[in-house]
Amino acid sequence: MSVNNFNRKASGVYVVIVSVLLLELISAVQFYYTRSLLEDELEKRVETELTMKAIVVNSMLRNAQGILNDHLNDIKRNIAEPDSMFRVVRSIVEANRNLNGGWVAFAPDFYPQKGRLFEPYAMRKGDNITVVQIASDNHDYSTNPIFHETAAAHKFVWSKPYLDKDGTRNMITTCNLPFYDSRDSLQGITGVDFSLSWLGDTLNSRHIYPSSFMMLLTEDGEVISSPSDTIRKYKDTKIVADLINDSTQLRTLSRSGRSEIIEFNSAVNGDNAYIFFANVRGDPHWIMAVVCYDNEVYRKLYYMGLNIAVLNLLALAVMIFLILRFVRNARRLSEARLAQEHVRSELSVAHNIQSAMIPQALPSMDSAEVAGLITPAKQVGGDLYDFFVRNEKLFFCIGDVSGKGIPSALIMAVTKSLFRLAAERENNAAHIMTDLNKMACSNNATNMFVTLFIGVLDLPTGHLRYCNAGHDLPLLCRPDGTVTPLNADANLPIGVFENTEYSLQKQLVDPGTLIFLYTDGLTEAMNEQHAQFGLHRVERILADSASLAVQELPGRMSNAVHNFVGEAEQSDDLTMLAIRYRGNGSESALFTDSITLANDVAQVPQLSQFVARVSERVGCDKATSMQVKLSVEEAVVNCMNYAYPAGQTGTICINARFYSKNLLFIITDNGVAFDPTEKSPADTSLSATDRPIGGLGILLVSQLMDSVNYERIQGKNVLTLKKIITKPTSE
Amino acid sequence: MKTDIQKINGKIIATLVGELDTAAASQVEKELQPLFEAKGENIVIECEGLEYISSSGLRILLGILKNAIANGDSVVMSHVNDDIKNVFRLTGFINLFKFED
Numbered sequence: 001m002s003v004n005n006f007n008r009k010a011s012g013v014y015v016v017i018v019s020v021l022l023l024e025l026i027s028a029v030q031f032y033y034t035r036s037l038l039e040d041e042l043e044k045r046v047e048t049e050l051t052m053k054a055i056v057v058n059s060m061l062r063n064a065q066g067i068l069n070d071h072l073n074d075i076k077r078n079i080a081e082p083d084s085m086f087r088v089v090r091s092i093v094e095a096n097r098n099l100n101g102g103w104v105a106f107a108p109d110f111y112p113q114k115g116r117l118f119e120p121y122a123m124r125k126g127d128n129i130t131v132v133q134i135a136s137d138n139h140d141y142s143t144n145p146i147f148h149e150t151a152a153a154h155k156f157v158w159s160k161p162y163l164d165k166d167g168t169r170n171m172i173t174t175c176n177l178p179f180y181d182s183r184d185s186l187q188g189i190t191g192v193d194f195s196l197s198w199l200g201d202t203l204n205s206r207h208i209y210p211s212s213f214m215m216l217l218t219e220d221g222e223v224i225s226s227p228s229d230t231i232r233k234y235k236d237t238k239i240v241a242d243l244i245n246d247s248t249q250l251r252t253l254s255r256s257g258r259s260e261i262i263e264f265n266s267a268v269n270g271d272n273a274y275i276f277f278a279n280v281r282g283d284p285h286w287i288m289a290v291v292c293y294d295n296e297v298y299r300k301l302y303y304m305g306l307n308i309a310v311l312n313l314l315a316l317a318v319m320i321f322l323i324l325r326f327v328r329n330a331r332r333l334s335e336a337r338l339a340q341e342h343v344r345s346e347l348s349v350a351h352n353i354q355s356a357m358i359p360q361a362l363p364s365m366d367s368a369e370v371a372g373l374i375t376p377a378k379q380v381g382g383d384l385y386d387f388f389v390r391n392e393k394l395f396f397c398i399g400d401v402s403g404k405g406i407p408s409a410l411i412m413a414v415t416k417s418l419f420r421l422a423a424e425r426e427n428n429a430a431h432i433m434t435d436l437n438k439m440a441c442s443n444n445a446t447n448m449f450v451t452l453f454i455g456v457l458d459l460p461t462g463h464l465r466y467c468n469a470g471h472d473l474p475l476l477c478r479p480d481g482t483v484t485p486l487n488a489d490a491n492l493p494i495g496v497f498e499n500t501e502y503s504l505q506k507q508l509v510d511p512g513t514l515i516f517l518y519t520d521g522l523t524e525a526m527n528e529q530h531a532q533f534g535l536h537r538v539e540r541i542l543a544d545s546a547s548l549a550v551q552e553l554p555g556r557m558s559n560a561v562h563n564f565v566g567e568a569e570q571s572d573d574l575t576m577l578a579i580r581y582r583g584n585g586s587e588s589a590l591f592t593d594s595i596t597l598a599n600d601v602a603q604v605p606q607l608s609q610f611v612a613r614v615s616e617r618v619g620c621d622k623a624t625s626m627q628v629k630l631s632v633e634e635a636v637v638n639c640m641n642y643a644y645p646a647g648q649t650g651t652i653c654i655n656a657r658f659y660s661k662n663l664l665f666i667i668t669d670n671g672v673a674f675d676p677t678e679k680s681p682a683d684t685s686l687s688a689t690d691r692p693i694g695g696l697g698i699l700l701v702s703q704l705m706d707s708v709n710y711e712r713i714q715g716k717n718v719l720t721l722k723k724i725i726t727k728p729t730s731e
Numbered sequence: 732m733k734t735d736i737q738k739i740n741g742k743i744i745a746t747l748v749g750e751l752d753t754a755a756a757s758q759v760e761k762e763l764q765p766l767f768e769a770k771g772e773n774i775v776i777e778c779e780g781l782e783y784i785s786s787s788g789l790r791i792l793l794g795i796l797k798n799a800i801a802n803g804d805s806v807v808m809s810h811v812n813d814d815i816k817n818v819f820r821l822t823g824f825i826n827l828f829k830f831e832d
Binding site for chain 2: 601602603604605608622623626629630633634637683684685686687688689691696697699700703704
C-alpha cells in the first residue's frame with residue numbers, strides 16, 4: 001500500500017516537473033523567436049525611417065544649395081550694380097520659408113563706392129523680410145574663418161551649427177557659396193541661414209515608437225537638431241551626442257552608409273536603449289540617429305511573455321490541482337477499498353464463528369429429532385437458538401436480540417454462552433431464564449434486550465417445561481396436522497428489569513408432535529408489495545409437513561419465504577428451530593423387570609440381587625455389572641434416605657427396562673419432591689480433612705451412568721438411570 | 732461381609748472380605764471401631780477379598796483416614812482390585828489414600 005502510494009505520488013510529481021519543463025521550453029522558444037522577429041521589425045522600421053529622413057534632410061540641403069546656385073547668375077549679371085544685390089538677397093530668402101536669412105558678402109574693397117566691406121543681408125522675421133547692409137567694423141566678415149575657408153573652397157561650405165545670437169535664438173547653420181571672376185579671383189560669397197530647429201521638428205514629426213526620437217549630428221558629434229519636448233529626451237540626447245562624439249569608430253562606421261546600432265542605458269530610468277545611426281549621404285557629412293527604448297521595442301514581447309507566463313502558471317495550477325485530486329481520490333479509493341475488504345473479511349470470519357456457535361442438528365437420537373436454521377439479514381445476526389441433551393432432557397432455546405448487525409451479534413453470542421452455562425446444572429427453565437436475565441441486566445450498558453424462549457423436554461416422558469420471555473409463541477404441530485400455538489405467558493424480555501419474575505409452564509407433548517420455534521423474521525418477512533409472510537402461511541406449511549423429516553423442514557420453510565419475498569431485500573434475520581418428539585413408544589423393551597422395596601437400607605441386598613439378575617439377563621460384563629449395581633444402589637439409598645420424612649414408611653419401585661442397547665432403571669417413589677440431579681456433586685479435588693461426607697453417591701451415579709434424569713410426574717419422583725450397553729457378552 | 736483386625740509389628744491390619752454395600756456399612760463401621768480409636772499406629776487395610784464398595788463404605792474409610800491424619804498416622808490400602816480402584820478414582824479418593832499391591 002505504502003509503495004503503491006509512493007509510486008503514485010512520485011509519478012504525479014514527475015508529471016508536474018515534466019509539464020513545467022515543457023511549458024518553460026515552449027515559452028522560451030516562443031520568446032526568443034518573437035524577440036528576433038521584433039528585432040528584425042525594429043531594424044526594418046529604423047532603416048526605413050533613416051532612409052526616408054535622410055532623403056528629407058538631403059533634399060533640404062540640396063534645395064538650399066540650389067537656391068544659392070540659382071541666384072548666383074543673378075548676382076553675376078548685376079555685379080556692376082551693387083544696390084541690385086539688395087533685391088537678390090530678398091529673392092533668396094523668399095525662395096524658401098525655411099531660410100532665415102540670405103546674404104552676399106563681397107570681397108573687401110570690391111565696391112570702392114561702398115567702402116571696404118559690403119554685405120547686403122535679407123532677414124526673415126515672422127512673415128516680413130527686411131534687407132540691410134549689415135557689414136560694419138563691428139561685423140567684419142572678412143575676419144571670419146569660414147569666409148576664408150569658403151573663399152579657398154571653390155564649392156559649397158556648410159558651417160557648423162551654431163546658436164543664432166541675434167534673432168530667434170534658434171540653432172542654425174549656414175551654407176556658403178563663393179563666386180569668382182574670370183581670372184579666378186574671389187568676388188564674394190553668397191549664403192543662407194538654415195534653421196535647424198525646424199529641421200528637428202520635421203525629423204521628429206513622426207515616431208516609430210512612442211518615446212523614440214531622431215537626432216541629427218555633425219560628424220564630430222555636435223548636435224544639429226534634437227527634439228526638445230521632454231527632459232528625458234534632452235538628457236538622453238546628451239548621452240547620444242557624447243557617445244557619437246567620443247567614438248571615432250562610430251563616426252567611421254557611419255560613413256559606410258549602412259545603419260549601425262549601439263546600446264546605452266537611458267539616463268532617465270536605466271532602461272536599455274538603442275541608437276541606430278546612419279550617414280546622411282552627401283555634403284555635409286551629417287549623422288542621423290534614431291533612439292529607441294528597449295521596453296517599447298519589446299513591449300509587445302513583454303506583454304506576450306507575461307501573458308504566456310500567466311497562462312502557463314494557470315495551466316500548471318490547474319494541472320497540479322487535477323493531479324493532486326486524482327492522486328488523493330485514487331488513494332482514498334484504495335484506502336476505502338482496503339478498509340471495506342478488511343471489514344468484509346472480518347465480517348466473514350465473524351459469520352463463520354457465529355455459524356459455528358449454532359448447532360445444526362443433534363446426533364442420532366431415538367427419542368427426538370432436532371434441526372435449526374439461521375439466515376442472517378446481514379453477515380452476522382442477532383438471532384440465536386441452541387439445543388443440547390443432558391440427562392435425558394433436551395434443553396433448547398430460541399431468541400431474538402433487539403437490533404441487527406454486529407452489536408446484536410455480540411449480545412447473541414453472550415446470551416447463547418450464558419444459556420449453556422445456566423443450563424449446565426439447572427433443569428428448571430424459569431430458573432435458567434431468571435439467571436440469564438440477571439446476567440443480561442448486570443452489564444447492559446447499551447440497553448439491548450433479548451426475547452427468549454427456553455424449553456426443557458424430558459425425553460423419556462414427553463414432559464415439556466418451558467419459560468417464555470416475550471418471544472413469539474412456538475407452534476405445536478400434531479401428527480394429524482393440527483397446528484396450535486403453545487400456551488405461554490408473555491413475560492418481559494431478558495435484559496429489561498433485573499427483578500422480573502419468570503413463570504414456569506408445562507405441557508405434555510405426545511410422541512410424533514413437532515415443536516416449531518421461530519423468530520419474527522419469518523412471519524414478518526416482506527415481499528416487494530410490503531405484504532408479510534404471516535403466521536397463516538407458516539401454519540399451512542407445518543400442517544403439510546407432518547410426515548416430513550425434521551431436517552428438511554427449515555429448508556422447506558426457508559424456500560417458501562424466499563419465493564414469497566422475491567427480489568425484496570431481506571430485512572431481518574430469519575431463524576427457526578424444529579423439534580419432533582418421538583418418545584420411546586417406537587421401540588418396545590426387550591424385557592422388563594421390577595421390584596418394590598421399603599425405605600430401609602436393610603433392603604439393599606434384595607436390590608443387589610435384582611440388579612445382578614437384570615445384568616445377567618442383559619449380558620453385562622463384570623465391570624459394567626458392578627457399575628450398574630453401584631449406581632442403582634446409590635440412587636435407591638438416596639431415595640430411602642431423603643424421599644420420606646424420618647420414621648415414615650414408604651415404598652420405592654425400581655423398574656428395569658432393556659432396549660436394544662439401553663438399559664434403563666426407573667426409580668419411583670411417592671415421597672416429597674426431590675431432585676438429586678440438582679444437588680451439586682462432591683468436589684473431588686479437596687483433601688481428606690476438608691472432604692465432606694455427603695454427595696458421593698450422586699457423584700458416582702452421574703459418572704457411572706450415561707444419563708440420569710429426574711422428573712416429578714403426578715406426585716411422584718421419577719429418576720431414570722440409563723446405561724448404554726456397548727459390548728454385550730452374549731451373542 | 733466379614734472383617735478382621737490384627738496388630739502386627741505396631742501396625743493395625745484390617746482385612747475386608749465380601750461386599751461393603753449400604754446394608755453392611757453400619758455393621759462394618761462398628762467392627763472397625765478400633766481403627767477410629769487407633770493412635771500412633773499405622774493402618775493397613777487389606778482389600779484382597781473386597782468385592783464391592785458403595786459410597787457408604789467409602790465414607791467409613793474416609794472417617795478412618797481423617798482420624799489417622801489427625802494423629803499423624805498413615806492409612807495404606809492393600810491389594811485393591813481394579814473395579815474398586817475405579818470407584819476410588821471416580822470419587823477422587825485415589826488421591827487421598829496410599830495404595831500397595
